Amino acid sequence: MMRWTPYNFAQGGMGRWLQATGSLSARLAATGKVFSVQVLRQGRMPLTEDEAQALGVAGPRLGYVREVLLKVDGVSVVFARSVTAHAHSLGAWRSVRGLGTRPLANVLFTRSGITRQAMQYRQFGPHSALLRQVQQLCAGVPRGLSARRSVFMRQCAPLLVMEVFIAPQAAWRWPAAVWQITD
């Protein structure tokens, strides 16, 4: 099973979108008329072992989790899961708690003192738990999903942000993605 890698394995437009710098929300908003964020879950929840390791969380794998769908003109195009240690959600990353349907980018790319570590990439296969989770959320999800993740640091507190690109591969044209695919 493929793990997270620093190498962007994706080709073409998908590869360009996966490694795009700056705010993904801003780039997506530019591809349509209405950009929106649907909050799926947010609060104190279990972290995966992989997340706990990336955050340096030892002991009980409880953290603060935010899961959303990013939509353009009503089409779900990205599933995002952001996690941090519970204590950091009351400290350096407390602003995440009050986001509501505003994009996390509003915090990450507007405030000082936040740095982003190197991007990692991963392909989730048809039997992965994440693909099954996304399939329960959205219809027409491809059988393999490309994802990226990076750690944002603020006051020595890590926030791990994972973005899974759930629109069909053909939609991810660069720089102007197309969400209504006609055969």
Ligand SMILES: C=C(O[C@@H]1C=C(C(=O)O)C=C[C@H]1O)C(=O)O
């Ligand atoms: C980090 C960004 O914020 C986006 C919005 C998120 C949210 O609202 O939870 C999470 C991840 C991103 O896809 C971005 O736009 O680059």
